[in-house]
């Protein structure tokens with residue numbers, strides 16, 4: 001088993017780096033990846049990422065560049081832009097942001113000034129750092145106002161969003177986050193934004209693939225500006241895009257370049273085009289719905305074992321589990337699960353009484369295991385492994401954890417990942 005595409009030249013030129021890449025491919029193959037923000041890209045996406053397009057500078061946009069020799073780069077970027085518009089039904093697409101965080105910064109630069117108020121979801125409630133959290137530039141340079149979720153339901157409190165919007169009149173309102181297990185009500189956010197004349201930014205980084213595949217309602221037509229990463233459920237290379245209506249297109253483009261960035265990463269742009277080509281296929285619709293079916297099945301199996309799910313379940317790819325009832329913290333549980341062959345991350349839960357570095361919960365997502373071909377029938381077994389590992393972690397039973405890692409390797413040997421095979 002080796003990395004695919006094979007790396008013979010790298011292995012000869014730099015065995016140290018090649019060895020680490022090979023070991024990482026093996027590690028990815030042998031673990032059940034439940035990190036909600038991760039996936040496995042196709043070999044076609046991997047190949048596009050590793051091309052000579054990385055050699056080219058192309059500041060500007062297709063047809064308006066500052067360097068010569070753009071005959072083919074312009075075509076690559078135009079292809080990515082047109083595919084993005086078509087997959088999401090958007091009027092405009094910018095595929096140049098280096099990643100999700102700079103994409104969000106572009107929205108600030110386009111529509112707000114330092115010191116302006118911005119309304120976003122609080123990080124501990126499920127928001128992202130770039131929605132105005134204090135340690136982020138977005139929280140230092142703007143004046144953040146934060147909404148959360150209702151204690152009883154674990155769902156976004158739209159009454160609170162509206163009250164805060166009316167009280168503070170923010171320039172920007174962010175809808176979306178990193179730990180939201182439920183459908184985001186874009187029309188409701190749009191109504192609030194209209195009422196206070198704010199620009200609504202739908203940050204669909206986590207759910208872009210579900211939206212592309214019709215497994216989550218689209219913000220297009222509700223949010224004039226939509227930011228997303230390309231590497232989470234959308235299953236593309238690490239990168240980002242901003243979709244917008246015609247009215248906001250120019251400001252977005254100017255904010256990305258020359259506002260924030262220099263030359264776009266053309267090898268990434270090519271890989272984004274490939275991923276969007278995959279997302280336009282009927283199989284991707286099946287994939288998106290299968291992700292949700294797996295998450296629902298995993299949630300039910302965990303609930304049956306006494307795990308407490310924030311909001312009681314999921315509508316998307318993501319589960320947030322409060323481990324308080326299992327008498328183990330999120331961090332020791334996540335570390336034990338990693339030793340057992342299940343990768344995920346510890347996470348704060350809403351109203352978490354514990355500290356962010358040692359919170360009460362874990363976050364799970366099913367986009368990667370769905371790519372591997374695992375189905376709802378596998379979820380009771382995964383829940384059983386999680387349950388046994390968490391119990392073993394609480395009692396310090398390392399032998400059980402080692403045994404589970406072997407069982408997991410055995411199952412996964414039949415489900416290879418793209419990027420690693422014979």
Ligand SMILES: *Cc1c(COP(=O)(O)O)cnc(C)c1O
Nearest residue numbers: 099100101128177178203205206
């Ligand atoms: C992942 C994520 C981002 C940031 O993406 P990076 O590529 O890690 O910078 C922004 N917003 C949300 C909601 C995310 O989940």
